[in-house]
Every structure is written in C-alpha cells, then in structure tokens.
Amino acid sequence: MFPLTLSCMIATAIILLSCPLFLEGKQPPHIVFILADDFGWNDVGYHGSEIKTPNLDKLSAKGVRLENYYVQPLCTPSRNQFMTGRYQIHTGMQHQIIWPCQPYCVPLDEKLLPQLMRETGYATHMVGKWHLGMYRKDCLPTRRGFDSYFGYLTGSEDYFSHQRCSHVPLLNVTRCALDLREGEEVATGYTGTYSTQLFTDRVTSIIAKHNSKKVTPLFLYVALQAVHAPLQVPERYVAPYSFIKDPNRRLYAGMVSAMDEAVGNITLALQETGLWDNTVLVFSTDNGGQTLAGGSNWPLRGRKWSLWEGGVRGVGFVTSPLLKQPGTVSRQLIHISDWLPTLVGLAGGSTDGTKPLDGYNVWNAISKGHASPRLELLHNIDPLYVDIAPCPGSACQGLPVSNAPVRRGGSTSNPWSWSNSGFNVSIHAAIRSMQWKLLTGYPGCDRWFTRPGLENSSGTNSSASVNHLKPVMLFDVEADPEERDEVSDQHPNVVDNLLRRLGHYLQRSQPITFPDDDPRCDPGTGAWGPWE
Numbered sequence: 001m002f003p004l005t006l007s008c009m010i011a012t013a014i015i016l017l018s019c020p021l022f023l024e025g026k027q028p029p030h031i032v033f034i035l036a037d038d039f040g041w042n043d044v045g046y047h048g049s050e051i052k053t054p055n056l057d058k059l060s061a062k063g064v065r066l067e068n069y070y071v072q073p074l075c076t077p078s079r080n081q082f083m084t085g086r087y088q089i090h091t092g093m094q095h096q097i098i099w100p101c102q103p104y105c106v107p108l109d110e111k112l113l114p115q116l117m118r119e120t121g122y123a124t125h126m127v128g129k130w131h132l133g134m135y136r137k138d139c140l141p142t143r144r145g146f147d148s149y150f151g152y153l154t155g156s157e158d159y160f161s162h163q164r165c166s167h168v169p170l171l172n173v174t175r176c177a178l179d180l181r182e183g184e185e186v187a188t189g190y191t192g193t194y195s196t197q198l199f200t201d202r203v204t205s206i207i208a209k210h211n212s213k214k215v216t217p218l219f220l221y222v223a224l225q226a227v228h229a230p231l232q233v234p235e236r237y238v239a240p241y242s243f244i245k246d247p248n249r250r251l252y253a254g255m256v257s258a259m260d261e262a263v264g265n266i267t268l269a270l271q272e273t274g275l276w277d278n279t280v281l282v283f284s285t286d287n288g289g290q291t292l293a294g295g296s297n298w299p300l301r302g303r304k305w306s307l308w309e310g311g312v313r314g315v316g317f318v319t320s321p322l323l324k325q326p327g328t329v330s331r332q333l334i335h336i337s338d339w340l341p342t343l344v345g346l347a348g349g350s351t352d353g354t355k356p357l358d359g360y361n362v363w364n365a366i367s368k369g370h371a372s373p374r375l376e377l378l379h380n381i382d383p384l385y386v387d388i389a390p391c392p393g394s395a396c397q398g399l400p401v402s403n404a405p406v407r408r409g410g411s412t413s414n415p416w417s418w419s420n421s422g423f424n425v426s427i428h429a430a431i432r433s434m435q436w437k438l439l440t441g442y443p444g445c446d447r448w449f450t451r452p453g454l455e456n457s458s459g460t461n462s463s464a465s466v467n468h469l470k471p472v473m474l475f476d477v478e479a480d481p482e483e484r485d486e487v488s489d490q491h492p493n494v495v496d497n498l499l500r501r502l503g504h505y506l507q508r509s510q511p512i513t514f515p516d517d518d519p520r521c522d523p524g525t526g527a528w529g530p531w532e
C-alpha cells in the first residue's frame with residue numbers, strides 16, 4: 001500500500017514539474033499562423049471591400065480584429081521580423097527583399113520562432129513561401145526549426161507551373177525554373193495544380209495526420225502564395241466578379257476568393273479533427289496591397305513598398321475558442337515582430353536564447369483587451385531606399401525628397417536638418433509613437449488610390465498627392481489615418497523627439513546586407529535552390 005502511494009506521488013510530482021501547463025489541466029494550444037501575401041486593407045469584406053471574403057469575415061467576427069496592426073512594407077522584411085521578433089535594422093536586412101541570386105539569408109545566428117516552438121515541444125510544419133534566403137542549405141526552413149516544409153523559396157512565381165523566371169547576372173540570361181520543394185528536395189509532379197489549392201491540401205493533410213489525442217502541440221505556419229502577382233486564378237473564382245470592370249481587379253478578386261476558401265477549408269480541417277477547441281489561429285497579411293496588381297488599400301495612402309499607412313497598416317485577426325473577449329475589435333498598437341514573444345508565451349516556452357527582441361508579448365492586449373505594452377514602433381530606416389515600381393501621378397514621378405538638398409546646421413526653413421537632430425532627414429525612415437507618425441526622406445509612392453470601381457460615390461479625391469512632400473512629415477494617424485494633414489509645424493517638440501529616436505535607432509543599426517547577385521545561382525534546367 002505505502003510503496004504504491006509513494007510511487008504514485010513521485011510519478012505525479014514528475015508530471016507536474018515537467019509540464020507546468022498540466023497544473024491548470026490544459027495542454028499548450030495548437031498554433032496556426034496564416035500569412036497572406038500582398039493582401040490590401042480594402043481587400044477584405046469586413047473593411048467594406050467589393051470582394052467577398054465570407055470565411056475571413058466570419059472567423060474574425062468571432063475572434064478579435066486587429067485594427068491598429070502593423071506589418072512591414074515588403075515580403076522579406078515582414079517574414080524576417082515574424083521569424084526573429086526583431087527589427088530589420090538589427091539583422092542587417094533593412095533594405096528590400098532577397099532576390100533569387102543574392103547570396104544571403106536571415107543571419108544564421110538568429111534564433112527563429114520555429115526553433116523556439118520546437119524546443120517547447122511543438123511539432124513544427126511550414127507550407128508555402130519562404131523568401132528568407134536559400135543560397136546555402138543552412139538557410140532552408142528545415143534547417144531553421146521546421147520539422148517539415150513544402151513550398152517555394154523565392155518571392156513569387158507562376159501559380160500553376162511553380163516556375164520562377166529571373167535574370168542571372170554575368171551569364172545574361174533569364175531562366176525560368178521550378179521553385180517547389182518537399183523538405184530540401186525538389187518537388188516535381190505538381191505542374192498544373194493551382195498553388196492555393198496545392199498548399200491547402202498539404203495543410204489539411206498535416207492537420208489530419210496530427211492525431212488530436214496526442215499531447216504534442218502543433219505549430220503550423222501557412223505562408224500562402226495568394227494574393228501576390230502574377231494575376232492567375234481558375235475561372236470559377238472569377239465568375240462572380242463580372243461586375244468589376246478593371247480586369248486586374250477582377251482577377252485579383254477571384255484570387256482573394258480562392259484564398260478565403262482556403263482559410264475556410266483549413267479551419268474546417270481543424271474542427272473535424274477536434275484540434276480546433278485548443279487552437280489559436282492568426283491571420284495576417286505580410287504588407288499592404290500592390291495597386292499595380294489589383295490590390296487596394298483605400299482609403300489609406302500609398303501601397304506596398306512604401307512607409308505610408310497603405311504599405312504598413314495590415315489586415316489581421318486572431319480567432320480561437322481560447323480568447324477571453326471574442327467578438328471584439330482591438331485598437332491596440334500591435335506589430336508583426338510581436339508574434340514571436342506572444343506565440344512563444346502562449347506555448348509556455350521561453351525566449352531565452354534569442355538576441356534582444358523588439359517585439360512584445362501582446363496576448364493580453366488581444367485576448368483580454370488590456371493596453372498594449374507597445375508604445376512605439378520603428379517602421380524602418382533604410383538609407384538605400386529606392387522605389388522601383390512606377391507610381392502614377394506627377395507627385396511620385398518628380399524629384400524624390402531624398403535627393404533634395406539638406407541644409408547643415410539648421411535653418412528656419414528646415415530646422416531639423418541632420419546635424420542638429422542627429423538624424424539625416426534625407427534617409428527613408430518612419431517611426432510611430434502614440435498617435436504620432438513621423439516620416440523622413442522619400443516614403444515611397446504617396447498617392448491616394450481611388451476606391452476600386454466607386455470613384456464617384458466615395459467622395460475621395462482620386463488625384464495624385466495634394467501635399468508637397470517635405471523631408472520631415474508628421475501625422476496624427478489616430479485622427480488622420482489617411483495622412484492628409486501634415487502637422488510638423490504645429491508640433492516641433494514631437495518632431496524633435498521622434499527625430500532623436502530615429503537617431504538612436506540609426507546608431508544601433510547593423511550595416512545593411514545587400515550583396516551583389518551571384519551567377520552561381522543559375523538553375524540551368526533544374527530548380528532554384530542552394531548553390532553554395
């Protein structure tokens with residue numbers, strides 16, 4: 001009798017000590033993170049879009065819509081911050097995206113989110129777009145914390161052939177080659193299957209194989225190709241949108257519908273396997289919509305690749321039976337770098353072993369409506385910024401502000417020149433603090449694009465920029481999310497403080513990593529992938 005009781009007590013103590021979450025009688029939640037590509041502010045039904053997204057609308061209505069949520073203006077930067085919890089200035093990746101032939105990746109001494117989740121005991125799976133570098137095998141998802149990977153490594157490709165066309169330097173040829181991998185091996189045999197379908201099938205099969213009775217929690221990162229260019233979609237998704245005149249917008253709307261269906265299917269799979277009751281599902285875009293390829297950020301200014309709200313204010317929501325205040329809208333300041341500490345916190349893990357984080361654990365802000373611990377947000381500082389896409393409207397085609405002369409030593413017309421604020425205001429940069437957003441240099445395409453199809457009824461001025469750009473601009477983005485009313489003259493102290501903050505961050509920046517293309521990237525007749 002006695003020995004049996006004692007051994008039971010010991011066994012119980014061991015279980016309790018080794019799994020603190022069991023004390024509360026619950027397992028760590030399954031975490032499913034769905035990242036859409038180039039999905040714009042005005043492209044989701046619940047923001048009033050003409051595009052129908054019934055699944056996103058319904059899931060977010062039952063969850064928490066994040067309406068003061070920020071991402072980075074480009075693919076690689078957002079994914080980089082999601083994976084590291086750190087600003088780009090701290091990883092040397094503050095400039096642009098990784099092009100197929102560039103020999104770099106997220107620095108290998110950065111500890112990534114899936115590594116932390118794996119250490120906490122999660123099964124970790126990734127499906128879809130990587131775009132965090134692949135010139136060496138050490139850079140691949142399976143070497144950076146994912147148990148399994150199925151997807152493509154570069155930034156964009158054909159949705160059906162899964163081929164990426166890219167210029168190979170020195171050889172001076174354009175190669176179109178497959179970019180699709182199963183783990184580290186090239187995946188053939190999927191030609192003709194639309195990637196939104198292909199990736200959803202893979203995700204639902206991972207979910208089905210993950211036995212709900214098993215104690216192993218699941219971390220599933222779904223980085224959809226949708227809805228990035230090229231504009232390709234099976235006809236059945238486009239049919240309901242014959243009322244949209246603009247052919248780009250019409251195709252794009254069909255792509256969004258396919259993506260919405262994908263999210264619905266993934267959710268259904270979680271419900272059917274019984275995982276859903278203990279799942280936290282996050283949906284996020286990676287950056288603002290690309291107006292050149294059907295996207296819309298109306299009524300926000302700018303678009304992808306710019307630091308205007310249209311580039312960085314993201315569509316996002318969290319849905320889960322575990323939320324304490326479901327069915328609410330959050331206006332707390334939340335940033336894509338916050339997911340790492342938030343999700344690792346939910347998992348009951350530790351962020352020890354990462355480099356100093358810029359992200360905050362925002363779970364209580366999301367789940368309980370508490371105040372966000374984030375008071376400031378560095379959008380970026382990129383001294384090498386160039387907007388490579390044509391921006392319609394004269395204001396954008398004129399002289400970029402970053403080429404404007406900057407007076408030294410200050411003057412009444414430009415009292416915040418680089419030398420007395422400590423920050424060179426020709427540099428492309430933006431920072432947010434409370435309601436204030438300060439931009440310096442040329443922020444990127446500054447147009448207010450019209451509401452698709454509804455130019456006349458929206459009351460919006462469809463013309464190009466009304467303001468003349470200034471080297472330093474201040475907006476109250478709480479009161480003025482469209483960034484129409486530039487108020488730097490009225491708030492010199494705010495400007496001064498924020499310029500000092502930029503100076504502080506600039507001093508602590510890593511040098512930019514943006515190497516020349518390496519012709520050894522040439523896939524020839526094979527596939528894009530590691531060449532070193």
Ligand SMILES: *[C@@H]1O[C@H](CO)[C@@H](O)[C@H](O)[C@H]1NC(C)=O
Binds near residue numbers: 172
């Ligand atoms: C590269 O090829 C194109 C045509 O394919 C040619 O016009 C161009 O001059 C070539 N550039 C160099 C540097 O050889």
Ligand SMILES: *[C@@H]1O[C@H](CO)[C@@H](O)[C@H](O)[C@H]1NC(C)=O
Binds near residue numbers: 196197200201265
């Ligand atoms: C969603 O599931 C339905 C029913 O199985 C299927 O017909 C459809 O192709 C799926 N869509 C996607 C995008 O996976």
Ligand SMILES: *[C@@H]1O[C@H](CO)[C@@H](O)[C@H](O)[C@H]1NC(C)=O
Binds near residue numbers: 424425427
């Ligand atoms: C200020 O920044 C711009 C843009 O990055 C750069 O071209 C210029 O050389 C800088 N000026 C000084 C004085 O450092």
Ligand SMILES: *[C@@H]1O[C@H](CO)[C@@H](O)[C@H](O)[C@H]1NC(C)=O
Binds near residue numbers: 455456
């Ligand atoms: C609607 O706007 C277009 C230009 O975008 C203009 O040509 C047309 O006259 C307007 N229609 C009405 C009814 O205002």
Ligand SMILES: *[C@@H]1O[C@H](CO)[C@@H](O)[C@H](O)[C@H]1NC(C)=O
Binds near residue numbers: 461464
């Ligand atoms: C629209 O903006 C232009 C400047 O780009 C301005 O001239 C025009 O008056 C504005 N129209 C309205 C209706 O506000």
